[in-house]
Amino acid sequence: MTYRLGLTGSIGMGKSATAEMFRKRGIPVYDADVAVAELYAPGGGAAPVLEALIPGAAASDGSADREVLRKAVLGNPGMLKKLEAAIHPLVLAKRAEFLAANREAPLALLDIPLLYETGSEREMEAVLVVSAPAEVQRARVLARPGMTPERFEAILARQTPDAEKRARADWVLDTSRGFPAAEAEVEAILAQFRATGRIGQEKP
Template identity: 45%
Template sequence: MSSPPSSARPHRLGLTGSIGAGKSTVAALLRERGLTVLDADEQARLVTLEPEVLAEIEAAFPGVVREGVLDRAALAAQVFGDPARLARLNGVVHPRVRARMLALETAAAARGEPWVVQDVPLLFEGGLERQMDAVLVVDAPLETRVARVVARSGLTRGEVLARDARQMPGEEKRRRATVVLDNGGGLEALEAQLDAALARLGVTAAGAPARPE
C-alpha cells in the first residue's frame, strides 16, 4: 500500500483481542517498530479527568465521584451487567474519546505517518472495524487468558469468565480479523507472527519505505 499524502488521514490498523490475550504486549511491540498507537482506554481515562465529564457522570451515577476523583470500581459496579446504564455511560464518554482519537490521528497525518494503530478493546462490538483498513486480532486459549488475568489483577476465575462472556466470542473476532496473532506461546513466536502480518499488510512507520500494493 502506498503512503497517503500528509493532508489525508493515515491508514488505520485496528488492534483488538479478548481479555488476557496479550493486546497490550502487541501494542508495545508495534510502538517498538515505530508506529503510533492510539489507545482508546488511555483516552477514556483522560476524558474522565475532565471536570465537566465528572459532573455528567456523577449526575447519572450518584456516588461514583469522590473529592473530584472518579471511583472506577464504584462506577463499574453500577454499570456492569446493565446494558441501559452502560449505554448511558458510553454516551458521555465515547464521543469525547472519538474526538481525542481523531485529533491524535490528525497530528500523525501532519507528521507524515502512513499508518496509525487504533488500539480498541471493543472494536468489533462498537462496529468500528468498518473504519479500519485492516484489523489485527490477538488471541490465546481461554485457560491461558484466564490465568494471565487472574495473576495480574486479583480477579477470580469466575469474574474473568464473566467479563469474557460479555465480549464478542473469540471465534467471531477471529472470523472478522484481517490477521490473527496466536499469543498462546512465547514472545519470540508472537513477534515473528507480528512482523509477518505487518509485511503482508504493507504496514510501515514514518520514514520507512512503503511496500507496493
C-alpha cells in the same frame, strides 16, 4: 491518508504487549484504555457528563469517581449501556485528535478493546486480532491480582467471542507461541504493508 490498523482481542490475549511491539518499531499507537483514563482524570471532561447520569459520579478533584460508577452499574446493564453511550463521543474525539496529530504517518495502530462491540471496525482499513487458546487465556487472566473466575466470566460475557473475532479479522496473531514468534509476525505485517500498502492474511 494514514492506513488505520485496528488492534483488538479478548482479555488476556496479549493485546497490550502486541501494541508495544508496534510502538517500538516507530508506529504511532492509539490506546483506547489510556484515552478513557485521561477522560476520567481531574479535568478530563468525563466527570460532568457522568454526574448528569449518576449523581455523585464527579469527585471533588474533578475526576470521575470509579467506585460510585462501579456500584451504579453493578447488576444494572441498562445503566452500563447509558454510561458507555455518554462517554463514547468523548472517546471518539480523543481518537480523532490522535489521527489528526499523526496524519502524516503511513500507518497507525488503534488499540481498541471493544472494537467490534462499538462498530469501530468500520473506521479501520484492516483489523488485527490477537488470540490464544482458551486455556492459555484463562490461566493468564486468573493469575492477575484480584481476578476471580466469576469476574473473568463476567468480562467475557461483555466481549465478542474470540472465535467470531478471529473469523472477522484481516490478520490473526496467536500469542501463545511466545514473544519471539509474535515479534516475527509483527515484522511480517509491517513488511507486507511496506511492500503492498495493505494488511491481510490468507485464510486457512
